[in-house]
Amino acid sequence: MPRKLLLPYKSVFSHFRAPRGLHDSLAMNAARSGYRVFSANSTAACTELAKRITERLGAELGKSVVYQETNGETRVEIKESVRGQDIFIIQTIPRDVNTAIMELLIMAYALKTSCARNIIGVIPYFPYSKQSKMRKRGSIVCKLLASMLAKAGLTHIITMDLHQKEIQGFFSFPVDNLRASPFLLQYIQEEIPDYRNAVIVAKSPDAAKRAQSYAERLRLGLAVIHGEAQCTEQDMDDGRHSPPMVKNATVHPGLELPLMMAKEKPPITVVGDVGGRIAIIVDDIIDDVESFVAAAEILKERGAYKIFVMATHGLLSADAPRLIEESSIDEVVVTNTVPHEVQKLQCPKIKTVDISLILSEAIRRIHNGESMAYLFRNITVDD
Numbered sequence: 001m002p003r004k005l006l007l008p009y010k011s012v013f014s015h016f017r018a019p020r021g022l023h024d025s026l027a028m029n030a031a032r033s034g035y036r037v038f039s040a041n042s043t044a045a046c047t048e049l050a051k052r053i054t055e056r057l058g059a060e061l062g063k064s065v066v067y068q069e070t071n072g073e074t075r076v077e078i079k080e081s082v083r084g085q086d087i088f089i090i091q092t093i094p095r096d097v098n099t100a101i102m103e104l105l106i107m108a109y110a111l112k113t114s115c116a117r118n119i120i121g122v123i124p125y126f127p128y129s130k131q132s133k134m135r136k137r138g139s140i141v142c143k144l145l146a147s148m149l150a151k152a153g154l155t156h157i158i159t160m161d162l163h164q165k166e167i168q169g170f171f172s173f174p175v176d177n178l179r180a181s182p183f184l185l186q187y188i189q190e191e192i193p194d195y196r197n198a199v200i201v202a203k204s205p206d207a208a209k210r211a212q213s214y215a216e217r218l219r220l221g222l223a224v225i226h227g228e229a230q231c232t233e234q235d236m237d238d239g240r241h242s243p244p245m246v247k248n249a250t251v252h253p254g255l256e257l258p259l260m261m262a263k264e265k266p267p268i269t270v271v272g273d274v275g276g277r278i279a280i281i282v283d284d285i286i287d288d289v290e291s292f293v294a295a296a297e298i299l300k301e302r303g304a305y306k307i308f309v310m311a312t313h314g315l316l317s318a319d320a321p322r323l324i325e326e327s328s329i330d331e332v333v334v335t336n337t338v339p340h341e342v343q344k345l346q347c348p349k350i351k352t353v354d355i356s357l358i359l360s361e362a363i364r365r366i367h368n369g370e371s372m373a374y375l376f377r378n379i380t381v382d383d
Contacts (some may be wrong), residue, residue, distance in 0.1 A: 035086035035367045038062035038111075040103045042074075043094060046339050049124070050090040052356035057364060062087075066103055074102045076110050083115040086367050089154075090122040090359075094339055095317070097127045101145065105152040112153030120156040120366060121149065122359060124337030125313045129163035130285075132170075146170035158362050160337055160355065161284045161312040165381075176362060176372055180312040180335050181383040183353045185217060187333055188280065191351075192308070198278035199223050199304075203295040207283055209382035214282050214310075217378070223272025223279070225295050268298060275303030280310060286334065287315040293327040300328045308333065314340045314350070321347035 037059055039050035047061075054061050063079035089111070091104045104121065111119050131141040149157070150172050157171065160178045168175045188195050199221040202211035208224050215222040279299045286292060286309060296307045307329050314334025316324075324332055325347045332347075334340065335355045344350045358375060365372055 035059075035088065035363075036062040036080075036082060037088045037090065037363070038064050038078075038107065040066060040076075040089050040091040040107045041094070041100070042066040042068060042103060045341060046092045046094050046100075048339070049092050049336055049356060049359075052354065053090060053122075053360045053363065056356060056360035064107070066107065068099070074099065074106050076103065076106045078107075078110050078114055081114075082111055084117050086118045086120065087111050087116045088120045088122055088158075088363050088367075092337065092339055093123075093125050093127050101127060101148075105148060108149070108152040108154050116153075118155045119153050120158060120363075121154045122158045122363065124160045124335075124355070124359065125315075126157075126159045126162060126167070129167060132164045132167050140170075142167055143170045146172075156366065158359065158366070160335075160359075161383075163284060176366075178358055178362060178375060179379050179383045180337070180353075180355055180358075181214070181379065183335065183355055183358075184282075184310045184312070184333065185214065187351075187353050188218065188308075188310070192278065192280075195278065195280075196220075197276075198280050199272065199274050201225065201272075201274070201279045201281045201295070201299065203281050203283065203291060210284070211282050213380045213382040214280075221272060221277075223270055223274050225268065225270055225298060227266040227268035270298060270302050274299055277304055278306040278308065279304040280308045282310045284311060285313045285315060286311040286332065287317050287320070289316070289320045289323050289327075292329065293323055296328040306330050310334075313337050314343070314352075316340055316343045316350070321350070324349055 037050065037054050037057065039047045039061060041047050041050075050061060065077040065079065067075055069075055089104060089107055091100060093100050104123070108119050108121065126142075128141045128145050131138070132143075134140055146167075155173050157173070157175045158178065159175065161180055162168065162177050165177065168177060188198075192198065195218070198218075200211045200215040200218070200223070202208045202222075202224045205224060205226060211224070212222055214220075281292060281295060292309055299307055309329055309332045311332075311334050314332070315338055316334075321343045329349065331349050331351060333351045333353060335353045337355065340350065340352070344352070362372065362375060364370075365375070
């Protein structure tokens with residue numbers, strides 16, 4: 001029998017030719033995979049921001065279905081292939097915060113199991129950010145939520161004006177904390193004709209750094225309201241004195257703690273001159289508006305003739321629209337990080353600034369691997 005001839009590896013497949021255009025397609029896919037933008041909201045009112053972002057990107061919103069079953073469970077169905085792509089999930093937080101979180105977690109997990117390459121959450125207002133510190137025997141819920149998002153499959157987060165910048169340390173993946181201050185500063189310069197006669201106001205000493213940053217860039221004066229009502233802590237009611245004191249118990253002298261003086265609320269004062277000026281109160285969140293209404297009354301008594309409130313996140317819960325409408329506040333300016341169309345119908349004083357531009361640019365830069373430093377030009381740490 002004739003001996004078989006073993007051909008070299010290349011010779012064996014030399015007769016095979018790839019279809020026309022396949023090499024170009026493979027090269028293109030290897031160089032850069034695609035990206036898709038999805039909305040994780042089940043309500044139509046909350047998808048407006050996602051549509052604005054996709055319009056700026058020149059892309060279509062990803063096909064998915066998010067709905068609540070009759071027993072209250074959240075169901076997510078992805079209607080297109082996402083294998084090997086960068087996926088951006090846009091999730092605004094409506095009033096039903098817990099449902100929105102479950103929508104985000106379930107969609108991220110569905111995309112993870114569908115072999116998406118990267119899953120980036122675009123969460124302009126990060127929920128539970130107020131619970132980022134230990135309070136008595138409570139818990140740091142923000143840290144718990146960060147761990148849940150990582151477990152669900154998120155690999156990156158884009159957010160805006162975190163309530164505490166230290167929250168970024170809770171995550172095991174990158175966090176881009178964008179700022180809304182350039183848009184709010186632009187609104188002041190363009191929509192308040194006599195803003196040169198204004199003074200930036202911090203409604204509490206805690207907000208003084210943010211107010212100082214605004215005042216320095218606008219070349220305006222600064223005022224701080226001191227003596228705002230603080231949260232009362234009743235040490236006797238939370239069990240700190242349990243077990244009860246025993247009359248004849250002997251205590252080692254070294255264990256006797258010095259007696260601390262009880263807190264006393266100082267009288268409310270305004271540090272700075274606001275007489276005959278426009279008062280612009282700046283903060284990151286406006287939710288329960290009682291403190292803002294009280295600050296506006298004080299500023300009116302001190303001679304301010306117009307009062308504006310500027311905040312990034314307009315949660316405006318409960319009776320906030322009615323209280324604003326009946327107060328001395330002339331205008332409340334917030335961004336569209338949180339849906340508040342219903343509140344605007346109830347109170348014409350509420351104005352909205354669109355921040356979809358910076359979110360769409362952040363998405364584009366992350367997908368293309370470009371630097372994010374451009375989005376932080378002239379941004380200070382205190383913003």
